[in-house]
Amino acid sequence: MDIAVIGGGASGLMAAIAAKNRDTRVTIYERGARVGRKILATGNGRCNMTNMLANEGNYYGREPSFVRGAIRRFWVRETLDFFSELGILWKEERDGKVYPYSDTASSVLDVLRRRVDALGIITQCSSDVKAVRKKGHKFLITFYSGKTAEADRVILATGGRAAPSLGSAGGGYPILEAFGHKITELAPSLVQIKTDADAVRALKGIKLNGRLTIGDRSETGEVLFTDYGLSGPPVFSLSAVLGRNKYAELDIMPEYSYEDVLMMLEARCAYLSDAELAEYFTGMLNKRIGQAVLKTAGAAPLSRTASELTGRELKKIASVIKAWRFNIRGTMSWNNAQVTKGGAETAQFDPVTMQSKLVRGLYVCGELLDIDGDCGGYNLQWAWSSGYLAGTAAGSVKHEGR
Ligand SMILES: Cc1cc2nc3c(=O)[nH]c(=O)nc-3n(C[C@H](O)[C@H](O)[C@H](O)COP(=O)(O)OP(=O)(O)OC[C@H]3O[C@@H](n4cnc5c(N)ncnc54)[C@H](O)[C@@H]3O)c2cc1C
The missing domain is CATH 3.50.50.60 (FAD/NAD(P)-binding domain)
Incomplete structure (x- = not known):
């Protein structure tokens, strides 16, 4: 035969x-x-x-x-x-x-x-x-x-x-x-995800250990910012379940709860009270990430001092750190994908x-x-x-x- x-x-x-x-x-x-x-x-x-x-x-x-x-x-x-x-x-x-x-x-x-x-x-x-x-x-x-x-x-x-x-x-x-x-x-599946380019362009090349959530699925691991969106193992994994979800949420301090982060932010305001916001995250987060977090939370201009941050702003900043939202604009092409859905x-x-x-x-x-x-x-x-x-x-x- x-x-x-x-x-x-x-x-x-x-x-x-x-x-x-x-x-x-x-x-x-x-x-x-x-x-x-x-x-x-x-x-x-x-x-x-x-x-x-x-x-x-x-x-x-x-x-x-x-x-x-x-x-x-x-x-x-x-x-x-x-x-x-x-x-x-x-x-x-x-x-x-x-x-x-x-x-x-x-x-x-x-x-x-x-x-x-x-x-x-x-x-x-x-x-x-x-x-x-x-x-x-x-x-x-x-x-x-x-x-x-x-x-x-x-x-x-x-x-x-x-x-x-x-x-x-x-x-x-x-x-x-x-x-x-x-x-x-x-x-295409198991592939990089495109987001609003403006939200990530300044962060190109930065890697961090984060927890990414799309819909009801989350994955923790190394997330890489690119000039078109997000890459890295958690991104690949979640690209398999993108469905019709419109956004991804990234927790950039997955080891800490929202309350822990808020307490940390309040404490920094006390001991870095004279520091300009541009320096507020020095020693805690990557500089470009820290500045993008403040911008996303609406806490600009960065020439303000830490002591000027209001309680409401600190809560907003903690929310961005724990659930930074990126609009999903699709995936990269077949050339970048590992598998076919x-x-x-x-x-x-x-x-x-x-x-x-x-x-x-x-x-x-x-x-x-x-x-x-x-x-x-x-x-x-x-x-x-x-x-x-x-x-x-x-x-x-x-x-x-x-
Ligand atoms: C970069 C990359 C990394 C990956 N890493 C992993 C991993 O680590 N672990 C994992 O589980 N999966 C991984 N995958 C996915 C995995 O490799 C595939 O799902 C798997 O190889 C599929 O096997 P397959 O035999 O169905 O197809 P393929 O491996 O794609 O084989 C199909 C074969 O058919 C041939 N062919 C196609 N059309 C014709 C035709 N008309 N006539 C004759 N021959 C033809 C092709 O040339 C090819 O050799 C990865 C994929 C990529 C692209």
Whole structure:
């Protein structure tokens, strides 16, 4: 039985390995010059390969419960066993994030490639698939080069639209649509957030440990001000749940309560009474941050002295420190995004086999589906799990999709 895996990324490599057995010939068709380019870029080159805490609540889409099939059959423990068997020594870091002990993403790709070769899986790079159609019991695959290939089963693992320079430019969507599959609205996720530029331009380059809240979700960590808005791990995480929220609130002193901050501000007024407001935050906050806080709280001009601050102004300043509001003006583009929000509608696929309910023998896995995860190893986990399920089902001779 010939199985074609279209796309040699995380989910495609896993699917190909899982699909290979005595009865199958597996070929990976990859449009790039090499497989797994995106894996090398993950986790800042360290590959945050999964997360010990991964569960259904970390995933989004029209139907996040679609991940349950994977959670039951091949989830974090099974993934780590799989990689251990391939030779990966892994380590768990903060918040359940798992990395290879070598701290290099290339070791994850290396062991996958070695297994692909050892199993005799054929890899055809520079093979950009244009279309797939059913011809009797077979699939006919057409490449942009004009070449064609046939297969008994097809696993579509072409990724989404995020980070197109790493290979995934959205080529899988029209292939699926031609079979009658629906694609939900697509948007960049795990990406920087644009705010009113005037509110942040003067703060460009400043990093602080803050607690960012959007809607009913909060994340604490390093927030970076840029000339267009906000960046950093909490921003990436919350970009996954932006929805229709119009603003983000940043707590720049998350270790302290509002009352603590107010008391601190009052005490400073007493012992820095002669200091100009321009110096009021010296020793407490970054200078540019302090001045922006005062401006946002309406406490200008900065030539006033600290003793002139009224009780009402101090409360306003404490409020800005604890919940600094930034209007959301969208996100940065696909080039900056780590994942795609939206994709192939999951209701049209079986959550255990990843097989299309419309086309027998057609399987889909990874980011191409309408499932996206939080920042922290969750998206690769989905790629590994869905790839494993698709590969195992496609490679099973008894499987009804034949
Ligand atoms: C910079 C960056 C850092 C990231 N870091 C992490 C991280 O640390 N942890 C984490 O969990 N997630 C991370 N992610 C997200 C994660 O990498 C992806 O969600 C995951 O790789 C998706 O796997 P996939 O197999 O579905 O798609 P991809 O990995 O995108 O693979 C798709 C493959 O299909 C090929 N292809 C596309 N169209 C065609 C076609 N028509 N014909 C043939 N081949 C085609 C592409 O060239 C590509 O090789 C990161 C993403 C980026 C961009």
